[in-house]
Amino acid sequence: MSILDEMKAFIIRRRLLANMIPSDCSHPLEEWMAIKARMAFKQNKELKEHIGKKVLNEVTREDFDEYQIFRVREQMRYAEKNSPYYRNKFKDAMVRPEDINTWDDLEKIPFTEPADLAENSMYFFAVSRTKLRVEFTTTGTTGHRKTIGYTTNDIVSKIDIVASALKNIGMKDRDTLHIMFPLVTAWDPSLIMAGACRILGYGFSICSEMDVEKQYEMIKNSKTTYIIGLPSFIYRITFLMRENKNLKQLGIKKIISTSEPLSESMRNNLEDAWGCKVIDVWGMTEFGLACAVECDEQDGMHTDEANMLFEIIDPNTGKHVPDGHTGELVITSLNAECTVLIRYRTHDMVSMIAPPCKCGMHFNRKLSKPSGRMDLQFKIGMGHKVYPALFDECMFADRSVIDYRIKITKEQYKDVLTLEIETNKPSDELKTKIIDAVSHIMEIEQGIKEDLIDAPRVEFVDVGATKYAAKMSKIVDLRKNFDN
Numbered sequence: 001m002s003i004l005d006e007m008k009a010f011i012i013r014r015r016l017l018a019n020m021i022p023s024d025c026s027h028p029l030e031e032w033m034a035i036k037a038r039m040a041f042k043q044n045k046e047l048k049e050h051i052g053k054k055v056l057n058e059v060t061r062e063d064f065d066e067y068q069i070f071r072v073r074e075q076m077r078y079a080e081k082n083s084p085y086y087r088n089k090f091k092d093a094m095v096r097p098e099d100i101n102t103w104d105d106l107e108k109i110p111f112t113e114p115a116d117l118a119e120n121s122m123y124f125f126a127v128s129r130t131k132l133r134v135e136f137t138t139t140g141t142t143g144h145r146k147t148i149g150y151t152t153n154d155i156v157s158k159i160d161i162v163a164s165a166l167k168n169i170g171m172k173d174r175d176t177l178h179i180m181f182p183l184v185t186a187w188d189p190s191l192i193m194a195g196a197c198r199i200l201g202y203g204f205s206i207c208s209e210m211d212v213e214k215q216y217e218m219i220k221n222s223k224t225t226y227i228i229g230l231p232s233f234i235y236r237i238t239f240l241m242r243e244n245k246n247l248k249q250l251g252i253k254k255i256i257s258t259s260e261p262l263s264e265s266m267r268n269n270l271e272d273a274w275g276c277k278v279i280d281v282w283g284m285t286e287f288g289l290a291c292a293v294e295c296d297e298q299d300g301m302h303t304d305e306a307n308m309l310f311e312i313i314d315p316n317t318g319k320h321v322p323d324g325h326t327g328e329l330v331i332t333s334l335n336a337e338c339t340v341l342i343r344y345r346t347h348d349m350v351s352m353i354a355p356p357c358k359c360g361m362h363f364n365r366k367l368s369k370p371s372g373r374m375d376l377q378f379k380i381g382m383g384h385k386v387y388p389a390l391f392d393e394c395m396f397a398d399r400s401v402i403d404y405r406i407k408i409t410k411e412q413y414k415d416v417l418t419l420e421i422e423t424n425k426p427s428d429e430l431k432t433k434i435i436d437a438v439s440h441i442m443e444i445e446q447g448i449k450e451d452l453i454d455a456p457r458v459e460f461v462d463v464g465a466t467k468y469a470a471k472m473s474k475i476v477d478l479r480k481n482f483d484n
């Protein structure tokens, strides 16, 4: 039996919660979280006492806060018992699960750094390796390789959130999902997506081909209504396909972008090409594919608060910052069985948006779009921080640009940005347009004024000249002996 068949049999026995969401529900994702909270409430005396209600029908934000703090205590108890890393960490910090009763109490728990996970992956494991269904090592963009393990229950909860997210995005019976990820060496996201479709009874097709004709034929023949995948991959294929095909005729209802940042110009160009909305889904290798999901409002991402607790902290003081303020995102897993992560620093800068949302969700908190990972930032000029997301808007504003890379070098005292533009329509006009747009990015403009950054340069490369690689670093720092 394949992993998928085995999962399917297991899930049917266990009943996926995503299948319990009423079909007429207007906001399935939040309903799925409420189902989880109500189930825990029914089964647990400790939670009942904290919430102070006899029954839990309508779940309020306050109720959900209590539910999450309760899950943190449970996850800590589990980690203290089973994960050697956390057993020691809690002991050293002299913190016990019982000490955590309010949101403020979370600050008593020490942070976990990605470097800790990279160096001690096996000490995080809370189950023996023989019980693992999947074990993989991340490729990552920052050099730290982390090993993550999933038990069957871990995989089921990841399929469950993806299934709920697909429902929330609008998928229904008779819809078909076309899954587009380039071939990757680590754990293949297509398996989770396909698993979710099987359980929900939706059709699906998987295609990792760079070949435009093959992608087009498969989308058409499998009667695709939704597309999900890596945005840089979808963007590339879309760009090449639209040259001689009318993509709007395919009748795609929505495109779902995941696992990589989606810039607004990329989104606009994709929406224009396919004639449908593009929905952004944010995930992290450490926590899964759908940690946060946009609704039709396209204004912030609804967080998976049933599997994760999201905190925003000031990266310098480590203290919580209020909703609406930008800070570093810190995540705690609430029901992980193998790789438990408690107060894990993501190094992503975001802010939280308080409920309600216009889509109808009333207690779920939304995440603003991550603005750039702190560990992917480069300092140029007088210490101005630049990161890939900063450049996406001006690069993809012109539809003929399919991808780009930025090389940073140093000439005498000045930083030089060379923009390598992949296009099949190079022109002086395009060159001027890009240089002009990049020169007006606040951080660059300032550096040019201070005479520490030279005017940006453009180099054109043919489409396909640079081999496409998923998660390829967009900025390459070639400065030597420079204190970054």
Ligand SMILES: [Zn+2]
Binding pocket: 295, 296, 297, 302, 357, 358, 359, 360, 361
């Ligand atoms: Zn919403």
